[in-house]
Amino acid sequence: MARTVWYPGHMAKGKRKLAELAGKLDIILEVRDARAPLVTSSPIAADLEGVCPIGVVMAKEDLAEKKGAASWLSWFASRGQKAWAVNLLKPRLEALRRDLAALGPAHREVRLAVVGIPNVGKSMLLNALVGKSSAPVGGIPGITRGVSWYKGRGVLVVDSPGILDPRGGEEIQRCLAWLGCSKADIIGGYDVVALDLISVLRQRGLWAMIEEKWKVPAPPEAAGEEVLEALAQRLGCLVQGGGVDTLLAARRFIEAFSTGRFGPVTLEFPGDSPWT
Numbered sequence: 001m002a003r004t005v006w007y008p009g010h011m012a013k014g015k016r017k018l019a020e021l022a023g024k025l026d027i028i029l030e031v032r033d034a035r036a037p038l039v040t041s042s043p044i045a046a047d048l049e050g051v052c053p054i055g056v057v058m059a060k061e062d063l064a065e066k067k068g069a070a071s072w073l074s075w076f077a078s079r080g081q082k083a084w085a086v087n088l089l090k091p092r093l094e095a096l097r098r099d100l101a102a103l104g105p106a107h108r109e110v111r112l113a114v115v116g117i118p119n120v121g122k123s124m125l126l127n128a129l130v131g132k133s134s135a136p137v138g139g140i141p142g143i144t145r146g147v148s149w150y151k152g153r154g155v156l157v158v159d160s161p162g163i164l165d166p167r168g169g170e171e172i173q174r175c176l177a178w179l180g181c182s183k184a185d186i187i188g189g190y191d192v193v194a195l196d197l198i199s200v201l202r203q204r205g206l207w208a209m210i211e212e213k214w215k216v217p218a219p220p221e222a223a224g225e226e227v228l229e230a231l232a233q234r235l236g237c238l239v240q241g242g243g244v245d246t247l248l249a250a251r252r253f254i255e256a257f258s259t260g261r262f263g264p265v266t267l268e269f270p271g272d273s274p275w276t
């Protein structure tokens with residue numbers, strides 16, 4: 001299996017720090033992306049299983065199909081694992097807060113850490129739980145660089161940097177790039193990653209959502225490269241001399257997909273995941 005080279009020092013250090021802290025925590029909240037809750041699982045949460053209870057928070061519920069989030073909640077429940085689905089842009093965390101409050105001893109706040117791969121919403125969740133904007137949030141992976149404590153509203157929360165699995169294969173890393181969790185330029189480039197996404201969306205009958213928003217059809221006889229060129233034309237990504245800038249178009253396409261601009265989509269369903 002191919003190895004990715006993107007495993008910067010802050011990820012290795014964050015992983016060590018979290019392992020040291022785990023024994024002092026009441027729970028670890030592992031944030032995943034509700035659009036693909038298996039492929040976005042965290043290697044560090046898997047490592048810490050048994051050291052401390054782990055609950056799964058599926059963030060970006062607003063970007064996932066309703067039936068997808070519901071079926072994942074049932075799937076986690078059937079395995080006896082605590083899970084919640086949340087939209088952190090409009091957080092309604094009553095159920096999560098209630099469950100957390102039941103965990104810690106009455107005399108002190110609940111101690112928890114928020115872990116997960118890059119850009120899934122860890123810092124947004126922390127801010128929503130703490131009740132104020134404390135941790136930096138951003139649309140690109142790698143915003144949080146260290147492990148820090150935050151206190152508020154009955155909780156003591158540790159934020160941590162997004163940690164990717166350096167052993168994840170190329171296909172997994174590409175899927176993570178579509179979701180904004182990995183950087184396309186370190187796994188073959190934006191055009192390769194976009195062509196892959198075009199192919200998967202067509203195979204799964206999901207191209208209609210792109211066509212509806214961006215008016216670019218993808219008839220069965222058209223090659224992926226032709227569809228990418230049509231996207232570049234549509235987006236006005238042109239180069240001097242009359243050609244199209246497919247790299248720029250690929251980047252815009254992936255950004256639009258990862259931030260949910262085409263509408264709700266679920267890439268993995270229980271029992272139906274191409275990556276696991």
Ligand SMILES: Nc1nc2c(ncn2[C@@H]2O[C@H](COP(=O)(O)OP(=O)(O)OP(=O)(O)O)[C@@H](O)[C@H]2O)c(=O)[nH]1
Pocket residue numbers: 059060061062063086087088089116117118119120121122123124125136137138139140141142143144145160161162163260
């Ligand atoms: N639509 C939507 N966007 C979200 C949600 N949660 C987080 N985001 C967006 O996802 C991006 C990443 O959020 P962060 O909280 O910075 O993610 P993180 O996991 O802390 O990222 P790193 O620290 O870089 O690993 C931001 O642009 C958020 O606005 C959600 O529930 N719905």
Ligand SMILES: [Mg+2]
Pocket residue numbers: 122123124136137143144160161162
């Ligand atoms: Mg963060």
